[in-house]
Amino acid sequence: MKSSIRTVRKKEIIEGFYELCKREGLENVSIAKIGKQLGMPPSLIMHYFSNKRLLVLGLIDHILHQYQLIYKPILLKFEKDSSLDPNLLVDRLFSREWNLLFDDGVFFSCYAFIFRDSTIRNEYKKLHLRLRSTLKTILDKDKNLSQKNTDLLAEKIFVVIEGAYYYLSMIDEPKEYQRKLDIFKNQVLELIQMKQKTEN
Amino acid sequence: MKSSIRTVRKKEIIEGFYELCKREGLENVSIAKIGKQLGMPPSLIMHYFSNKRLLVLGLIDHILHQYQLIYKPILLKFEKDSSLDPNLLVDRLFSREWNLLFDDGVFFSCYAFIFRDSTIRNEYKKLHLRLRSTLKTILDKDKNLSQKNTDLLAEKIFVVIEGAYYYLSMIDEPKEYQRKLDIFKNQVLELIQMKQKTEN
DNA sequence: ATTTATATTGAATGAATATTCAATAAACAA
DNA sequence: TTGTTTATTGAATATTCATTCAATATAAAT
Incomplete structure (x- = not known):
């Protein structure tokens, strides 16, 4: 109403x-x-x-909202369980089911605006900070990771996710795609299971 | 002439x-x-x-050419020396001196085309394959990395570089930028110095 | 019911768009 | 030098662009 x-x-x-x-x-x-x-x-x-700028601003707001909607449930799922299965987490982090809801081309077109519009840049930045922060919350629940620097770990995990998102967008051959995806998932797994130093 | x-x-x-x-x-x-x-x-x-599409195609060709010109000398530097100082390599891989020659906004605007133009997608893909292959060549020269899967290692290193390139573009505060940059450089260093498994 | 605010319409604006064309100038080949 | 190809110009095209405006319809508030 x-x-x-x-x-x-x-x-x-x-x-x-x-x-x-x-x-x-x-x-x-x-x-x-x-x-x-x-x-x-x-x-x-x-x-x-x-004016048209406001329209584009609205579109970006919409996209970032979608982005968040898709990531968050993946992550929130683990907020209920206090134990963390790393394999499951990584599976979810790299799941591309969001592709149905979300268009990568539009995402990158809009991303290009951050270089000439500081309002848009800050929106994008805020979103990514939020994503990392949520992941940290989850990592903190894992007893195996206690006394580890989960802030740092979340940063390292997401940079791989984002690099993978960028890089995999170029690959259309399914087998090649899967092979590379497995590499990056493994890379994140190794980060989680690594003897994580506290300082950088 | x-x-x-x-x-x-x-x-x-x-x-x-x-x-x-x-x-x-x-x-x-x-x-x-x-x-x-x-x-x-x-x-x-x-x-x-x-027509305009050919113009955009020409622009992308130009950009990918620039991209390659900037990366290659960084990497070729190590082709002469047979020993490899990991710190120096990482420094060069993350050096952003190319920013003067190269505009990130244009890069991402053009990148967005890969989602609707397969010719452009393949050009981008070819470039990235070449970058990884050059890095592998360098890694292969390092005796410490002999018998390691350098193909895999190059893949893992570049996905961090690309994620970092994407993510750091949002950060304008120099201190914050440097702090995050250090994290990602360290992440790559750890990859190089890691007991690298041969399979995935 | 009347007033006031918002939603919606359709026509009109001038500027900018990609592209075409015919005419001229310059470079090149014979 | 002559002929031919290529480079360059400037004017013209129809179309599309973002935006404005006045008029009308609908909804909300009194």
């Missing part, structure tokens, strides 16, 4: 924008095209987003 | 394109703007690149 027309429509517009970006690429989407996709005049879109 | 007008002009156009992308972002650069920047009519640009 509280969701006024305004809120609903803004969401609808951003989602239409996102769909078009998936299909045609961010650089090819115009306000007119979004209007056509949603069956509304461009002027209505301008009514809610008074 | 062998460089015909055609070759020279094409290069000039791509470089103008690249400069504009740095300043204004790939999505805001038009053929007319490139023409203005270079003092030539848009029709001349179309004479050499018959």
Whole structure:
């Protein structure tokens, strides 16, 4: 009830924008095209987003929100159990089921904005800090990792995840993909099971 | 002498394109703007690149070429010496002096194309395979790493480098940047000095 | 029911877009 | 020098772009 027309429509517009970006690429989407996709005049879109930058900002907000929605349940699953099966954790961290909900092309197109827009850069940064922090919370629950620097460990784990996300996006041959994925999963496993030093 | 007008002009156009992308972002650069920047009519640009896709393709070719030019000397330095100082290697791998020659924003904008253009995807893939292969060659020269799976090691090292490249791009505070950089450099050092298993 | 605020429409704007074309100039080959 | 290919120009195309505006409809508040 509280969701006024305004809120609903803004969401609808951003989602239409996102769909078009998936299909045609961010650089090819115009306000007119979004209007056509949603069956509304461009002027209505301008009514809610008074210029295109705000529209892009809204899209990025949406994407980062999605990103978080997908990662978090994976991680929260382990917040219930106080014991931690490293293999299971790693499996979940590298699970790509989110690919159905989430388009990598749009993600990287938007990521490119961080280099010319500090607002966007900070949003991205905040998201990644949150992801690391959640992972640390989970690692802290593991008795085997007590007295280890889990902050540091979370940092090292995520840099592999992000490198893998970047690198694997180029691979379309399934066997090659799986082979490389296994390497990176193993790399993270080794980090978790390593005699972790406290200082860097 | 062998460089015909055609070759020279094409290069000039791509470089103008690249400069504009740095300043204004790939999505805001038009053929007319490139023409203005270079003092030539848009029709001349179309004479050499018959449509915009070819222009983008040329830009990506240029970028990947630059990328390679910057990495390779770093790595080739170690091809001369048969001994390998891991600290020095890691320093070079993470050196960001290339930032002066190379714009990260343009790189990621172009990277986003891999998701909708398989030609571009393959170009990016080829580049990354080459980088890993060069690193392997270097690692193979180190006696301490003999009988280790250097293929695998190169893969693990580069995924950290790439994750770091991605992640550090968000950090503008120099101290924080340095702190994180040190973590990732150390992570690679540990990989090199680790008792590396032969299988995965 | 009347007022007020918001939502929606459709038409219009001028600027910018990629691309085409015919004409001229320069470079090259014979 | 003549002929031919390539380089360069500038004007023109139709289309699309983000954005504005005034008019109308709907919803919310009184």
